[in-house]
Amino acid sequence: MRSALTAIAAIVVLAACGTTEAPVTEQAASASAEPSAAPITVKDSRGKEVTLDKPATRVVSLEWGETEMLVSLGVMPVGAADTKGFAVWDTAVKLDDSVKDVGMRQEPSVDSISALEPDLVIMESDDVELAAQLEKVAPVLVAKGSDASRNLDRMREDLNMIATAVGKTDEAAKLLSDFDAALAQGKEKIAAAGGAGKPFVIADGWRQGSTISIRLFGKGALVSDVAEQLGLKNAWTGKVDGDWGLGTTDVEGLTALKDPETRFFYNASDGDDVFADGLHKNAIWKSLPFVEKQQVVKMPNGIWTFGGPLSGQQYADALVKAFTG
Structure with a gap:
């Protein structure tokens, strides 16, 4: 990590101008540039x-x-x-x-x-x-x-x-302040659009041969917490692990999601989109309420679901857009 605590070069200039002190040597100037x-x-x-x-x-x-x-x-x-x-x-x-x-x-x-x-x-x-x-x-x-x-x-x-x-x-405090402000503003926008309390699901998926597995971001997953801070409700209540808040299922397991207001968000940044390319002909998938109502949203590529405040803010902005656009 690079430090913000580098000495100001102007100090060297002031020390050398208009005084009776000995000139600042190159060695002394170099020393003054070291963090103190x-x-x-x-x-x-x-x-x-x-x-x-x-x-x-x-x-x-x-x-x-x-x-x-x-x-x-x-x-x-x-x-x-x-x-x-x-x-x-x-x-x-x-x-x-x-x-x-x-x-x-x-x-x-x-x-x-x-x-x-x-x-x-x-x-x-x-x-x-x-x-x-x-x-x-x-x-x-x-x-x-x-x-x-x-x-x-x-x-x-x-x-x-x-x-x-x-x-x-100081930089950390600013990042967190901006993140909190984005969440508060996003919550207001979603509420104004009538989205407060609406159910959501966040997922990603992968395929092994002809088998498609789905990973759900349940209670406690970082981006799920972001969505809940925006006033939304996580519709996935299945079993998740205690560290990441993640659970797995298959397409049949998604039939538990019966609320027609549910919006399904997913991530596929690497180009392997199992939802658009792997399940588009699957009868169970096509019968799910959020699929029938076209409430499936692929999140923008490159939003890391396990990141810091900036990724969290990216995810919040995408959710706000989906509920207010």
């Missing part, structure tokens, strides 16, 4: 205290949500996992060409990370072995990533934790 912050201690999701000598400036991020948070704070990582995939699935921010790809999110290259000489690595995994390997390279900050019991609060905490580590707490 005191050490920072941040407690991560493991409950571990991570101490940095100063705000981190060379950061490697191993998950897209945290990568987005870094860039939204004004910090371009020196390395990130699966940068190609990030560009497809998360358009809230754009990575510079200088950002090195350090491998897949589930299996990053420790050697590639070490070669970048980071002063901080951010990960979102409970992979204790990987964390131990990386801690031989640099301090490691482990974000929670998701918590279906309190996902919006969790997102705020992850953002503020990262912001503290890179000296960007």
